[in-house]
Amino acid sequence: xxxxxxxxxxxxxxxxQAALAAGRADVGGIAAFTGLCRxxxxxxxxxxxxxxxxxxxxLAGIAAEAEARWPLTGCTIIHRVxxxxxxxxxxxxxxxxxxxxxxxxxxxxxxxxLKTGAPFWKREEFSxxxxxxxxxxxxxxxxxxxxxxx
Amino acid sequence: MAMQILYFAWVxxxxxxxxxxxxxxxEVTDVAGLMRWLAARSPGHAAAFAQPGQVRAAVNQxxxxxxxxxxxxxxxxxxxxxxxx
Numbered sequence: 001x002x003x004x005x006x007x008x009x010x011x012x013x014x015x016x017q018a019a020l021a022a023g024r025a026d027v028g029g030i031a032a033f034t035g036l037c038r039x040x041x042x043x044x045x046x047x048x049x050x051x052x053x054x055x056x057x058x059l060a061g062i063a064a065e066a067e068a069r070w071p072l073t074g075c076t077i078i079h080r081v082x083x084x085x086x087x088x089x090x091x092x093x094x095x096x097x098x099x100x101x102x103x104x105x106x107x108x109x110x111x112x113x114l115k116t117g118a119p120f121w122k123r124e125e126f127s128x129x130x131x132x133x134x135x136x137x138x139x140x141x142x143x144x145x146x147x148x149x150x
Numbered sequence: 151m152a153m154q155i156l157y158f159a160w161v162x163x164x165x166x167x168x169x170x171x172x173x174x175x176x177e178v179t180d181v182a183g184l185m186r187w188l189a190a191r192s193p194g195h196a197a198a199f200a201q202p203g204q205v206r207a208a209v210n211q212x213x214x215x216x217x218x219x220x221x222x223x224x225x226x227x228x229x230x231x232x233x234x235x
């Protein structure tokens with residue numbers, strides 16, 4: 001039921017959202033999160049690397065966990081890889097449900113778990129040729145941790 | 151029996167390549183032991199595994215702790231903590 005894609009090309013968030021509601025009348029709300037590339041410290045681009053095969057498995061597992069926890073009518077995870085410049089979208093997460101609470105909570109869960117549970121790595125490129133791997137943030141671990149079941 | 155070893159992000163850059171097929175000796179039984187054995191293979195490997203606490207692992211495409219067993223024919227990947235999203 002979940003749509004999972006890892007791709008270099010940009011995505012059309014509106015079209016993806018429409019696809020979750022197409023041909024059905026039981027969807028009461030769709031929550032959306034789009035992550036964009038920021039120009040932190042004047043970076044020229046982010047280069048995203050991933051682990052082909054494991055990435056798709058990890059994202060499918062995260063989507064299945066969301067579907068087990070909330071009554072979703074569908075969800076979508078699209079993550080771009082390759083070179084992405086400031087202002088461009090990186091990731092799209094959609095969660096659809098009959099009611100808004102499930103959609104909003106599942107959407108937050110999906111992006112929080114994706115950040116710590118899927119094998120992507122970001123490298124920052126600067127205009128002077130320097131490059132630097134982005135380090136994992138404790139705040140991302142904390143955000144994922146709030147969804148952990150005691 | 152060979153093991154497929156994969157490297158990603160700065161681990162790959164330090165090792166110098168992204169994949170290799172190796173036959174670790176029988177005394178290599180878990181992820182931590184495999185890291186120690188790999189670190190002795192070249193200066194690049196040594197640099198990649200100089201701080202083992204900064205390297206994460208997956209066995210057969212599942213995240214695993216250092217004490218997770220490794221076996222012949224496993225696909226074992228090493229990489230930094232993930233930074234997607």
